[in-house]
Amino acid sequence: MRTVKELRLAGLFAYLAALVLGLLFSLLVHVLLGGEGRLGWKGLNLYGLLEGLVFLLVFSFALAVASRAVRVPCLTLLTAGLIAPTPARRLARPLSRVASLEAYEGRGVVLLEQEGRPVGVLGLADHILPLEEVPSVEAEVAASELYPLFLRQPLVLVVRGEEVVGAIPREAFFRHLGI
Template sequence: MRTVRELRLAGLFAYLASLVIALLLSLALHLLLGGQGELGWEGFNAYGLLEGLLFLLAFTWSLALGQRATRIPCSTLLTAGLFGPRAAKRLARPLARVEGVEAYEGRGLALLYQEGRPVGLLGLSDHILPLEEVPSVEAETAVTELAPLFFQHPIVLVVQGEEVLGAVPREAYFRYLGA
C-alpha cells in the first residue's frame, strides 16, 4: 500500500516525464522541418500548428501511459502531485472501546479489548471477529489504495503501530470517491 507522499511524488514524476517527452518530440519535428515552425512566437504557420498538435498528442498519450503505469489518481497526475488523495487516517471513523463482551450494547462497531490490547471487532456479524481477519492499513496509506480490500471486506482498520485509530467502512469509501 502506497502512502499519500509516494503517490504525490509519482504524480510529479509522471507529469514531468510526459512534459519532457512531448517537448522532445515537438523539438524533433521542429528540427526535421528545418526550424520553420512558428506557433505564437514570431508568427503563425502550418508547421507551427503541426508542432503544437504533435505536442498535445504526445503529452496526452504519455500522461495516459504514465497513469496506467503508476496507477495514480487523475487529479494527482494532472496537478503534477500538488493534490493527492487523503490519508486513510482522515477518513477513518473512531471505534468504541469495549473491555468485555457483556459491556457491548449492540450499537455500531466496537473494538474488544482484553488486557489492554485489541483482540476483536464487534458489530459486523453475530460473533466476535478476530483482528487478524480484518484487513488493516497504516495511517498514512492513501485512501485510493484501499479499493482491493473492499472487494472482500466491508471494513478496513486504520492503525498506527499497535494502536487502532479507527475504521473505514465501505460506504464511506465509496462516498469519498463520489460513487
C-alpha cells in the same frame, strides 16, 4: 499499499516523463520542418501550429499511458503531485471501545479491549473477530489504494503502529470515491 508520499512522487515522475516526451517529439517535428515553425510570442504559422499539435497529442497520450502504468489518481497526476490523494486516516472514523462482552449493546461495530489493548472487533459477524482477521492499513496509506480490500471486506481498520486510529466502512469509502 502505497503511501500518499509515494503516490505524489509517482505522479510527479509520470507527469515529467510525459512533458519531456511531448517536448522531444515537438522538437523532432521542428527539426524535420527545417526550423520554420513559430508558435509563440514572435509569430504564428502553420508549422508552428503543427508542432503545438504534436506536443499536445504526444503529451496527452503519454499521460494516459502513465496513468495506467503507475495507477495514480487523476488529480495527482495532472498536478504533477501537487495535490495529494486523501490518506486513510482522514476517512477513518473512531470506533467505540468496550472492555467486556457484557458491555456490548449490539449496536454498530465496536473495538473489544482487554487490559487497554485492542483484541477484536464486535458487530461485523455473529462472533468476535480477532484483530488479525480484520484487514488493517497504516494511517498514511492513500485511500485510493484500498479499493481491492473493500471488494471483499465491509470494514478496514486504520492503525498507527499498535494503536487503532479508526475504521473505514465500505459505504463511506465508496461515497468518498463518488460511486
